[in-house]
Structure formats: structure tokens, C-alpha cells
Amino acid sequence: MAVIEIENLFFAYDEDIILENINLKVEPLDFLAIIGPNGGGKSTLLKLILGLLKPTKGTVRVFGEPPSKQLPHIGYVPQNTNVNTDFPIKVIEVVLIGHVGGKKPLFGYGKDEIAYAMGALAQVDMEAYAHSRIGDLSGGQRQRVMIARALCAHPKILILDEPTSSIDIKGQKEIYALLKTLNKTITVIVVSHDISVILEYANKAAHVNKRLVFHDISDKHRTFHTHGNEEHFCEVELLQMLGAENCETCTSDTTPAVRKEKP
Amino acid sequence: MIEALHFAFVQHAIIAGVLVSLAAGIIGSLIVVNRMVFLAGGIAHASYGGIGMAVFFGLPIFFGASVFAMFAALLVATLTLHKRHRIDTFIGLIWAVGMAIGVVFTDLTPGYNVDLMSYLFGSILAVSTTDLYFMGALLTLIVLVVFFWYRPILAVSYDSEYAKLRGIPVRFFYTLILVLSALTVVIAIKVVGLILVIAMLTIPVYIAEKLSGSLWQMMLYSGAFATLFTLTGLWFSYTYNLTSGASIILVSAAGLGLFLLVKRGR
Numbered sequence: 411m412a413v414i415e416i417e418n419l420f421f422a423y424d425e426d427i428i429l430e431n432i433n434l435k436v437e438p439l440d441f442l443a444i445i446g447p448n449g450g451g452k453s454t455l456l457k458l459i460l461g462l463l464k465p466t467k468g469t470v471r472v473f474g475e476p477p478s479k480q481l482p483h484i485g486y487v488p489q490n491t492n493v494n495t496d497f498p499i500k501v502i503e504v505v506l507i508g509h510v511g512g513k514k515p516l517f518g519y520g521k522d523e524i525a526y527a528m529g530a531l532a533q534v535d536m537e538a539y540a541h542s543r544i545g546d547l548s549g550g551q552r553q554r555v556m557i558a559r560a561l562c563a564h565p566k567i568l569i570l571d572e573p574t575s576s577i578d579i580k581g582q583k584e585i586y587a588l589l590k591t592l593n594k595t596i597t598v599i600v601v602s603h604d605i606s607v608i609l610e611y612a613n614k615a616a617h618v619n620k621r622l623v624f625h626d627i628s629d630k631h632r633t634f635h636t637h638g639n640e641e642h643f644c645e646v647e648l649l650q651m652l653g654a655e656n657c658e659t660c661t662s663d664t665t666p667a668v669r670k671e672k673p
Numbered sequence: 674m675i676e677a678l679h680f681a682f683v684q685h686a687i688i689a690g691v692l693v694s695l696a697a698g699i700i701g702s703l704i705v706v707n708r709m710v711f712l713a714g715g716i717a718h719a720s721y722g723g724i725g726m727a728v729f730f731g732l733p734i735f736f737g738a739s740v741f742a743m744f745a746a747l748l749v750a751t752l753t754l755h756k757r758h759r760i761d762t763f764i765g766l767i768w769a770v771g772m773a774i775g776v777v778f779t780d781l782t783p784g785y786n787v788d789l790m791s792y793l794f795g796s797i798l799a800v801s802t803t804d805l806y807f808m809g810a811l812l813t814l815i816v817l818v819v820f821f822w823y824r825p826i827l828a829v830s831y832d833s834e835y836a837k838l839r840g841i842p843v844r845f846f847y848t849l850i851l852v853l854s855a856l857t858v859v860i861a862i863k864v865v866g867l868i869l870v871i872a873m874l875t876i877p878v879y880i881a882e883k884l885s886g887s888l889w890q891m892m893l894y895s896g897a898f899a900t901l902f903t904l905t906g907l908w909f910s911y912t913y914n915l916t917s918g919a920s921i922i923l924v925s926a927a928g929l930g931l932f933l934l935v936k937r938g939r
Contacts, residue, residue, distance in 0.1 A: 462838070481838055484838070486838055488806070499827070500887055507828045507836070508839070543886055573702065
């Protein structure tokens with residue numbers, strides 16, 4: 411069964427159409443990158459998948475059900491983790507907010523819950539900071555804690571909205587490497603601006619700008635123009651290519667981003 | 674000062690000061706971390722409408738103010754959930770209209786010359802036994818709510834969107850916090866008055882926030898600082914014959930200044 415299945419989805423705020431005729435299928439253990447310009451509807455699409463917004467038309471199914479029924483299986487890492495940094499809360503308490511299910515004690519936290527939370531922190535290599543105040547961490551560390559909060563619920567899908575927008579280059583690479591590891595057991599969906607970075611890790615890409623263009627990019631060498639440099643993609647060219655619904659350089663109609671092999 | 678403790682009204686003032694300070698410490702923490710300070714200010718001033726109506730209809734003042742403040746809180750909660758981007762306008766409206774209703778109703782009350790000042794700046798030396806019961810009951814309610822619902826309240830306060838995704842009834846807890854704030858504002862009016870109530874709900878909390886590693890610690894420290902400032906303010910008020918509410922707030926402000934100096938010095 412598809413992890414997420416979106417069919418003929420439209421979304422509009424009043425008269426303003428944000429998303430138009432979206433179709434998307436996410437398979438188990440996919441690493442999907444959602445890219446596209448600001449205001450193109452990326453975050454709106456995430457909110458629809460999470461059930462925080464309701465589609466104007468069309469359907470969103472998560473494991474064949476409406477998103478609200480599957481919330482315990484969705485781990486979500488929000489965009490801006492630098493808000494509320496004055497809030498007096500410890501790292502472990504933030505992670506415990508993510509814990510669902512199980513019997514909760516009358517007050518305080520159960521031993522098993524704390525063990526789960528520590529396990530989640532260990533997964534993101536942050537267990538040493540369990541008792542630090544969240545505001546004392548760096549942007550990258552805070553992002554890891556938010557991933558741990560999402561993991562604490564043992565999700566089958568992990569959804570991240572711009573996870574690296576407030577982190578330096580080194581931190582970004584570390585976050586993506588971590589996601590790659592988690593992707594062995596969890597389906598990962600990332601909204602991102604760092605196109606060249608994210609595409610190294612993703613196997614599927616969706617370019618969202620009101621409409622959605624889907625690409626299978628499992629085979630990186632075949633997919634992208636790399637100017638002879640296999641490690642680096644040209645971002646401008648990439649965006650244009652992934653956004654184009656019909657690309658002159660393409661051989662196939664279904665995967666428009668695939669480059670025509672030189673004869 | 675010691676002989677003053679024999680007077681019932683001084684005993685009442687001290688008990689009321691402690692009860693209200695503890696309630697203000699807990700609820701003030703929630704107001705600050707939820708960024709509801711302006712909302713609480715609006716509710717405080719709107720509750721004067723309830724005071725005016727209670728005077729006009731001959732009802733107990735606390736009762737009138739509580740009902741009116743709760744009504745204002747529910748209105749604010751509904752507006753915040755549906756028209757978030759215009760909320761500052763609505764708060765300003767509730768703030769002014771509530772006060773206007775209060776003033777007009779006291780004008781209309783025949784032969785009653787209400788002491789407006791005592792509601793604006795508090796009248797802690799005129800606390801009755803009934804008032805004390807009301808304060809005690811409210812503090813007990815607040816402590817029970819925070820004790821048993823600490824986790825959902827923490828989740829909603831820290832990150833309401835995420836709390837919603839975890840299936841926590843965010844609206845319910847948001848409204849609950851606002852209603853408890855309204856009731857706390859009403860009892861704090863007795864101690865510091867409705868103009869100064871915001872200072873009582875924020876100054877001790879601001880100091881506590883810097884010293885605390887968790888929300889419950891913040892609540893405890895806030896309650897302790899609020900009690901300290903209130904009792905010190907009361908002593909100044911009694912010794913130098915000053916308005917109690919204003920003395921309490923100035924002592925709090927001095928405490929905050931001292932705290933910031935010490936913090937910078939380290």
C-alpha cells in the first residue's frame with residue numbers, strides 16, 4: 411500500500427488558488443524531496459498531508475485513511491525551531507511531548523516514557539543534552555531535538571519542513587546524513603530550499619509551484635546535468651528543469667527531468 | 674509593625690497577599706509563556722464592566738467581576754481562534770468597552786458613590802473573610818488543574834501546533850488558561866487594582882523565567898517572588914501610609930532592577 415496517496419487535490423484560500431490538481435504517491439521507504447519557489451505551496455501541501463488543512467477538492471490518504479486517523483504514525487518536524495527559545499523547558503521534556511500512547515502516570519513522567527525519549531535522543535546523538543534548556547542549544551542541535559521529538563512517537567513517516575534553513579553548511583550535511591540513516595526504516599519527506607544538497611539524498615523529487623511535477627531521481631547520473639562535476643549540481647538549471655512540465659532535453663514524458671543521452 | 678498583626682484587617686491583608694501572589698505566580702507564568710500579557714490586560718480592564726453591573730444590580734462585586742471577566746475571556750478565546758490576525762484590535766475594543774460599561778452603570782446607580790480608586794489601585798486593607806474563601810478556592814482550583822494537566826498544558830504552551838498533531842485538545846486548554854487568568858485577575862484586583870494587575874502577573878515571572886529550567890520551577894519561583902514583593906510592599910504601605918497596590922508594584926519593579934543589576938554584575 412502507498413504510504414501517502416494524493417488524488418486530484420485542489421486547495422484555495424478564499425479565491426486564491428494555492429494548489430491545483432495535485433497527484434502524488436509516496437511509496438514505503440521513499441526519500442521524497444519537495445522543492446519549489448517561496449509561496450509555491452510547499453508548506454501548504456505538508457499541512458494538507460498532516461491534516462492541519464482540509465483540501466478544497468480531492469483526497470489525501472495516509473496508509474489508505476484520512477490523515478487525522480494516522481497522526482500517531484506521522485512524525486513532524488516544523489519549519490522554525492528558533493521560536494520560543496526563552497521558554498523554560500528541558501530537552502527531554504520537549505522530546506516527551508512527542509510521546510503518544512501507552513499508559514500515562516497521574517502526574518510526571520513514567521520510567522518507560524523517559525527510556526523512549528532517551529532512545530530517541532540517542533538516535534540523533536543528543537542524549538548528553540537531555541537536561542539542558544532548549545534555548546541554550548545551537549540551531550542545529552535544536553533541529554536534532556525536534557527530530558528526536560518526532561521519532562519518540564515511533565513514526566512510519568517522518569515529515570520535515572525546511573529542516574536546515576537556520577543551520578550552517580556543516581550542520582546541514584549532518585542533518586541529511588542522519589535522515590539518510592533513518593530512511594532505512596522510515597519513509598522521509600523533506601521540504602527544502604537546499605536543492606543541490608537534498609537531491610543527493612532523495613530518490614524522489616516533487617517540484618511544487620501551484621502544480622506538482624514529479625520525478626524519480628534514483629539514478630542521479632542519468633538524471634542531472636552535472637557539468638562534468640559529479641558532486642555538484644547547478645541549482646538554477648536544476649530548478650528550471652525540475653519545474654518544467656515539458657523539458658526539451660528529456661526523452662521520456664513521464665520523467666521529464668531525465669537527460670537525453672548523448673549519441 | 675508587630676502590634677499591627679493583631680488587627681484582623683492586617684491579618685486578612687497578609688493572607689490575601691500570599692494567596693493572590695501564589696495564584697498570580699502560577700497563572701502569570703502561563704500568561705507570559707503563552708504570550709497572552711496583552712490579553713490578560715484587556716480582560717482585567719473589561720472586568721470593570723462586571724463591577725459596575727454588580728453595583729447597579731446589587732450583586733456581590735466579586736461575583737459580577739468574575740462572570741464578566743470570564744465572559745470577556747471566552748470572547749477573547751473565540752476571537753483568537755477565528756480571527757487571529759485582528760486580535761489586537763479586538764482586545765483594545767474589549768478593554769475600553771468593558772471599562773465604559775462599568776463607569777456608566779455606576780453613574781446610573783442611585784445614591785451610590787463608588788470608590789473607583791479602590792478598584793483601579795486595589796484595596797487590600799478591606800479584604801473580607803468571604804473574599805479570602807474565594808481566593809483560597811481559586812488557588813486550590815489552579816493548583817489542581819496545573820498538577821493534573823501539567824503535560825498537556827506544557828505541550829500547548831510550548832508548541833500549540835505540534836500539540837494539536839499529537840491529539841491534544843488545544844482549544845480546550847487555551848480557553849482554560851484564559852478563564853483561569855480572568856479569575857486570577859479578578860482576585861488580584863482586590864490586592865493591586867486592575868491597572869496594576871499586569872505588573873503583578875509579569876514582573877515576578879520575568880525574574881523567575883531567567884532562573885528556571887522548567888515551567889513548574891518558573892511557577893514556584895514566580896509565586897515566591899510575588900509573595901516577597903507583595904508582603905514587602907504591604908509593609909511600606911502600612912508604615913508610610915501609601916496606596917498598597919502602587920507600593921507593591923514599585924517594590925516589584927525595584928526587585929526587578931536589583932535582579933538585573935546582580936545578573937549583569939556576574
